[in-house]
Amino acid sequence: MDEFDPFEGMTDDELDAMVSDLGSEPDGFAGEDGFRSGFVALVGRPNAGKSTLMNACMGTKMAITSPVAQTTRRRMRGVVRREGVQIVFVDTPGLHKPHDSLGSELNKSALAELGDVDVLCFLIDASQPIGRGDAWVAERVAKSPAKRILVLTKADLASPERVLEQISAARELCEFDDVIVLSATERFNVDSFIDLVASYLPEGPKWFPDTMSTDASDDTIVAEFVREKLLMRTREEVPHSVGVICDSMERRRGVLHVHAVIYVEREGQKGIIIGKKGEMLKHVGIDARRDLERIFGCKVFLELEVRVKPNWREDAREIRRLGYAADE
CATH class of the missing domain: 3.30.300.20 (K homology (KH) domain)
Known part of the structure; x- marks a missing residue:
């Protein structure tokens, strides 16, 4: 299968403008002497692709996925390792307007992660218009002390023009330290996403032993x-x-x-x-x-x-x- 390229057909000037708009390298990238580690929360509306992205980062399926909204009901941690780095991804339930006590509990579970991680990744479906639900999530994301990364998912389902529109609209809702566009199902930019997240992690210990890939029992x-x-x-x-x-x-x-x-x-x-x-x-x-x-x-x-x-x-x-x- 040919490699997926969501920006095929864009001119050099358009690509240069997009790269400039996405921002530059984060400050304070540690040298190889310092081991980096930390917790990275994946948050967003239901069906934004959080569990699919975590599975892609881990290289195996540990978090369940389905087209049904609110598939994720439990916070799950998945460990990804690179040379000198340990990333603990936290998959959270999709934030939504609850219709019952279960829905309220799922929201509480997701919101509890916003202030207790090193990096907060706000996932937005590139193929769907940004709506009031995304704005509600963005208000909570904006209050987090963590580094904030805007992640446009499902880029294989959106045109380059739609992706740029989504980035612009999302930046009206909240300030971000960085932006990345990816497709977890096509593995487009997944490795770049891992590298980007790792660059924002502080120096720290190994939170999980090398033999452990998830905290789920x-x-x-x-x-x-x-x-x-x-x-x-x-x-x-x-x-x-x-x-x-x-x-x-x-x-x-x-x-x-x-x-x-x-x-x-x-x-x-x-x-x-x-x-x-x-x-x-x-x-x-x-x-x-x-x-x-x-x-x-x-x-x-x-x-x-x-x-x-x-x-x-x-x-x-x-x-x-x-x-x-x-x-x-």
Whole structure:
């Protein structure tokens, strides 16, 4: 496949003007003697491409993705290493206008990261007009003491003219220390993004050992990948009503035996997830098992159960039990 170039067709003068507009190298780039490390939050509206970008930076899929808004419900940290650098990316739930208690918790979780990181990356979908939701997020981003980078994602879906318009519109909302345009799915500028983020990190220690790539627990990983497969196979109101918890994991004779419970709010939703003669649930289990075997490096026996918990998204105790509370 030919390498993707979102600026194909632009004149030299247009490219020079764009480079000038994006800004220069950050000040204070440390020499090779100083080890750099720090935390980098990826924030933005739902479906801005935060989880996809983190996976691209890590070189493997650890954060779940789907076309469904609010796919990310848990803050997840992923570690990326370069020579003399350790970057801890923090994937956050998409900031949105909440319609229930769960939505409020997801917003709290994302907003809590704004003041507790070294670099704050505000992701904006290059293919979609900047709206009131982006402006609301920008107001919060502007108050962060962290270095701020504007990240235009999904550049493969936008024309060069639209990209320039998006940059200009975003800069009206907030001041940024730097700007980068990328496409995580095409790996356009992903390595440059990692280098850019690293250049803003302070000197510091290794926050995670070299053998650790994420802070997500094994049971969290199971629950999230089961939920991802449900999001991909169901439509309409079902995805937002789904919660998953892994309640047992046991390795026996080289096989990881896992049991997970899927919660929905109504009996009708339970029927949809189970499907005719259990076919839907069977396919969800097959899909999830493939990812889990890749992640855990062994054969996985996955047993799924579906239960109804009416209005769990409005129940603070259930939200916490499922691991979606802001302080989890």
